[in-house]
Amino acid sequence: GQQLNQSPQSMFIQEGEDVSMNCTSSSIFNTWLWYKQEPGEGPVLLIALYKAGELTSNGRLTAQFGITRKDSFLNISASIPSDVGIYFCAGHFTGNQFYFGTGTSLTVIP
Amino acid sequence: GAGVSQSPSNKVTEKGKDVELRCDPISGHTALYWYRQSLGQGLEFLIYFQGNSAPDKSGLPSDRFSAERTGGSVSTLTIQRTQQEDSAVYLCASSLTKGNYGYTFGSGTRLTVV
Numbered sequence: 001g002q003q004l005n006q007s008p009q010s011m012f013i014q015e016g017e018d019v020s021m022n023c024t025s026s027s028i029f030n031t032w033l034w035y036k037q038e039p040g041e042g043p044v045l046l047i048a049l050y051k052a053g054e055l056t057s058n059g060r061l062t063a064q065f066g067i068t069r070k071d072s073f074l075n076i077s078a079s080i081p082s083d084v085g086i087y088f089c090a091g092h093f094t095g096n097q098f099y100f101g102t103g104t105s106l107t108v109i110p
Numbered sequence: 111g112a113g114v115s116q117s118p119s120n121k122v123t124e125k126g127k128d129v130e131l132r133c134d135p136i137s138g139h140t141a142l143y144w145y146r147q148s149l150g151q152g153l154e155f156l157i158y159f160q161g162n163s164a165p166d167k168s169g170l171p172s173d174r175f176s177a178e179r180t181g182g183s184v185s186t187l188t189i190q191r192t193q194q195e196d197s198a199v200y201l202c203a204s205s206l207t208k209g210n211y212g213y214t215f216g217s218g219t220r221l222t223v224v
Contacts, residue, residue, distance in 0.1 A: 042215030
């Protein structure tokens with residue numbers, strides 16, 4: 001199956017700092033998604049990317065679809081305590097499923 | 111309902127017993143997915159339903175796992191003769207159409223096999 005490597009695995013940052021995480025794939029994708037999961041909840045879609053090079057923002061979040069189609073990054077600016085959670089990337093090429101990364105756990109220290 | 115509903119939210123079962131997990135997708139969503147999330151791992155695809163088409167069962171880890179979707183709405187994931195390695199969070203998601211529009215996930219069922 002597709003291999004998605006997500007880094008870093010965990011981050012501990014001070015409130016107000018910017019955050020950057022990325023996801024790389026062994027194969028090309030046509031769609032990249034970024035999700036956030038809080039304890040006891042299912043993942044919630046943050047940003048969807050459909051075209052190589054696409055840069056999309058959602059509030060303080062910005063994500064880009066890498067030009068090689070094998071990577072994507074997510075940035076969070078001016079972090080706040082409610083940004084805490086696990087962030088997952090997911091990619092799709094063909095077929096019925098998205099392939100998920102192993103997640104980046106974010107802790108924001110007030 | 112407004113979101114994807116899963117029940118039960120937690121299930122503890124003895125090894126060897128069968129369990130049924132239920133998913134109520136968002137009304138009108140034709141695509142329904144089951145994923146499994148083990149501790150510290152990403153989400154593992156299990157099965158996909160799209161309308162009246164035959165389901166994609168390619169992710170089911172063994173023949174102890176099965177799922178059905180009745181009337182194009184509610185889905186049940188059944189695990190027979192549960193094993194300890196089946197312990198995980200089972201997530202259901204639905205989307206309006208097949209493919210690349212992202213899913214809406216339920217809160218999951220945490221299954222613990224003792």
